[in-house]
Amino acid sequence: MSEERSASLARTAIWVACVAGLLHAASSLYWAFGGRWLLPTVGQWAVEALEESPLEAGLLLGGIGVVKALAALIPLAVAYGRMPGARFWRAVCAIGGVVLILYGGANVVVSGAVLLGLVRPEGGYDRQAMIGHALLWDPLFLVWGLALIAWLRLSAVHNSGRTAA
Secondary structure, three states: OOOOHHHHHHHHHHHHHHEEEHHHHHHHHHOOOOOOHHHHOOOOOHHHHHOOOOHHHHHHHHHHHHHHHHHHHHHHHHHHHOOHHHHHHHHHHHHHHHHHHHHHHHHHHHHHHHOOOOOOOOOOOOHHHHHHHHHHHHHHHHHHHHHHHHHHHOOOOOOOOOOOO
């Protein structure tokens, strides 16, 4: 693969990762500020937490949203040479990418198995949450992780010491 093609694919991958992460972040921030759309797809626990302790749950969701936004934006800044310590951040991105792939992939498989009736939880399950995890939130984590790892592979440090965006 040519260096130009590799750089182009790397740019596409980092933008896919960023968008996936920002979608996650935006959802958490939306719920933190009182939004309720799609909240049951996370789990009834989230709905109840916001009803019973809206300030505490809002602060927690807001913090989670900020962390997700940073996790989406820092790799983009690294890719475009706008973040000092690129080697450190690329290592952090590699760890994060693997965690996202394992977490998202495992949850897609498990929630899919439950929805298909292959696994029957003893105490039943929250159908809306299971659908959300099988079809939305965990596939988005998986895409985020796969795109991060693809970016890292495609933008590997060249002999010149520069990183392809």
